[in-house]
Structure formats: C-alpha cells, structure tokens
Amino acid sequence: MGQMVITGLICGALLGFVMQRGRFCLTGGFRDMYLTKDNRMFYALLIAIAIQSVGVYTLISLKVFEFNAGSLPIVAVIVGSFIFGIGIILAGGCATGTWYRAGEGLIGSWIALAGYMLVAAMMKSGVLLPLDMAIKETSIETNSIAETIGVNNWLIITIFVVAVAFIVYRELKKPRLKIPGLKPKKTGLAHILFEKRWNPFITATIIGVIATLAWPLSVATGRIGGLGITTPSxxxxxxxxxxxxxxINWGVFLVLGIFLGSLFAAKMSGEFRFRIPDTKTAINSFYGGLMMGFGAGLAGGCSIGNGLVMTAMMTWQGWISLGFMILGTWTASYFVFVRPSKKAKQAAQVITA
Structure with missing residues (x-):
C-alpha cells in the first residue's frame, strides 16, 4: 500500500506540474486545429505518443510486463469518443486538464470534475452499467494494429517515430515571431521552472517519459496499465x-497527485487564484463534465487513456478514439464559437446597413 501511495502520488505530481507549467491542454490544442489552424499542440501530443511507444515496447521486449490489446468495442469507442470531444469543449478542459486546472483554483473545473466523476462512476458500477455493457457487445476481435495487418509492432512504431520526427523538424524550421515578455523576476532554475514559458515540444517530451515510467510503477502494484484518468476518478x-x-489503487493516487502537482506549480508561479465562473459557464462546465464521464466511460478512455496511452500501444481503439475526439471538439467548437460569431457579425451588418 505504501509503495502504491508514494509512486502514484509522485508520478501524478510530476505530470500535474509539467502540464500546468507547460500549459499542455489537449482541448485547446484540438480546438485550435479547427479555429486557428494551429497544429502545434497536436504535434506535441504525437511526440509524447512516440516517446511512450518506444519506451513501453522496450519494457515489454525486456519482459518487464506483458500487454494484451484485447478486442475493439468499435461502436462504443466511436460514439463515446465523439461525445467526450463535445464535452471537453463545454467543460473547458479534458479529463486531465480539468484535474490540473482545478489545482489552479478554477471553480468551473471543480464543477466539471463533479459531473465527470459522477457519470464515470455510474458507467462503471451504477445505473448506466447495463447500457455501457450493451453498447460494448458490438466488438471486433482484434484491437492490435500490428496483429491486424500481420507485422511486428516495432515496424509500425519505427514508421510512426520517423513521421513524427519529420513533422517536428519541419515545424522547428518555420520562422517564429519573437513576442517580448515581461522582465524576469526570477533567476536560474526558479526562472525556468516557475516563470519561463515552456516550449510545447519539450513539455511533450517530458510527458512522454512520465507516461513511460507510469507503466512499471503501476505494474509493480498489481495494476496492469499506464496513465489513466477516468476509472481512477x-x-x-x-x-x-x-x-x-x-x-483504491495506484491510479487513484495518480489523479490526486496531478491535482497536488498542479497546485504546487500554480502557487510557485503566482498563477493560483480562485476564479468563480458566471452562471452560464458553470452550467456548461457541469454538462460538459457529465458528457466527459459518459463518453470516456463508454470509449474505455479519455484523451489520456485513449489519446495518449492506447495510441502509443498502437491499438485501433487509441487511434480511432483520438480521431473521433477531435471530430467532437470541432463539432462543439462550431456551435460554441464559430456559429455565434457569424450571427454576431450578421447582426452588426444589419444594424450598420
């Protein structure tokens, strides 16, 4: 039990700290792909996936643990991921983002967490369990991409790593506008950790390493898995x-650690403050949390469980889920941001005409 508490909290705290300081928000990243054509956060996610994939399959090759991709509940993954994608736009953050932003003092994230945890629990052992099981009955026997196409996992991983390296190389070659920042108040390590703006690719690299370390730490306590947010919540x-x-398992201490790590980072960087949302935002946060809990429970994972971990394991579940999550965020972004903006412009044109 002691090992579970210590390693879970430490791993979670590291993840929460890095995500808070690196502003690693997949909700914003997916949204910006659609609204501003900015793909940098998505590319950062690919870096984290690539690093974790190499790390975890190295551990599997060394027989540290075994992994079975299982079957693919295709309908549940598609429907659940799409609903989850809509939910994270309403909630203002994905599952992990909501945990770390709660650590920053955002009351809206606390409200979203309440809805998320409630429905996730209902899906796992409550009144929604029969519905969850019924939808998941439609499944495909093979979930492993390598097994489906009859190749070794390392071939797929190698191709993926090369592709990600090429994308990152091209991105880094682009000229960047230098935005003047405020005069640093801290120096040395304190400036780097608590004041300097972190590069998303460096943040993703660290997250990929943490995600890799999560596997042996979790396995050592009897929990076969890596980072996970929905079930522990x-x-x-x-x-x-x-x-x-x-x-109570390793994952529970992981998510509690995310909150504590973010809280520490926010306090040390001066970014912690309680922010109370207006009524509309509070209601949207709660509805978003409910949709997150339902969607992630049905899909078998959130933007971390499916979008970061199961993608790194080169499963159909991970990559299909990631695609429909993004589609869900784009759909919600249209109705939440694009459509109201168009209506406002049309109304302004009518008034000035």
Missing part, C-alpha cells in the same frame, strides 16, 4: 460512497 467517488477499499 470514478474509483474515488465509488470509494467515498461505499467505503470499499478495493476501489
């Missing part, structure tokens, strides 16, 4: 309601 509520100690 549901487990917290399930434990609080039932008192069953069996719900």
């Amino acid at each position: 549901a487990n917290i509520l399930q434990f609080l309601v039932t008192g069953e100690i069996s719900f």
